[in-house]
Amino acid sequence: MRSFRFALAGLAYLLRTQGNARIEVAIGLLAIAAGVLLGLSAPEWGVLVLTICLVLILEGINTAVELAVDLASPEMHPKAKAAKDLAAGTVLIAAAGSVVVGVLLFGPRLVR
Template identity: 35%
Template sequence: MQKDNNLKTPLHNEKKGKKGLNRIFNAFFYSLSGLRAAWNDEEAFRQITIISFILIPLGIYLGDSFANKIILVLPCIIAIIAELINSAIENAIDFTSIEIHPLAKKAKDMGSAIQLIACLFLAFVWICYLFIKFFN
């Protein structure tokens, strides 16, 4: 194992030794585990996922072209990703310490801001599209 002499820490994580198809196979199941954990433990993730499961088929139905369909589906996917990032940040901070610290609050607030922007984007795209489609 190679070490940085100044930091006395390894430069390579030995737990990340899997390569090729084996790595992809394991990563897939780790990802499923993460989705399952988010669904079971995070109310906000369940809410945005349910909203997206309603909006995605609706967007595919309402979209007049492939580009329109993507424009309606993409904000839903971004909102789900943003909630996963937010939940991951919150869990990492809470694992590190449950003490109130300005940097922990800042990190959690930034994670929340990621989700807010994603949800505002979702609402903006859908409202604009529906307005143009039905009232223009």
């Protein structure tokens, strides 16, 4: 039970401190609403939920990397910058992929 509370505290920290995470949650909720309105199939729901989760998971990992790097290397260092940039890059890849997933899931239904 303690580990569950720690996990919830981590999610609360993510949403309290990271504007991008709040934006990603809002977009995810809009995508879920669109899925309900447009009648996604069960496999499509699976893809949508996994895509939303992937973006949020990577945002959490990115935040954890940034915090750990800042703690370990308070001064600017090229390797610290590279670690933070790489973590941010993974979120960008997932976000771009989520746009593609959204187009593939919702595009055909919106064109009809």
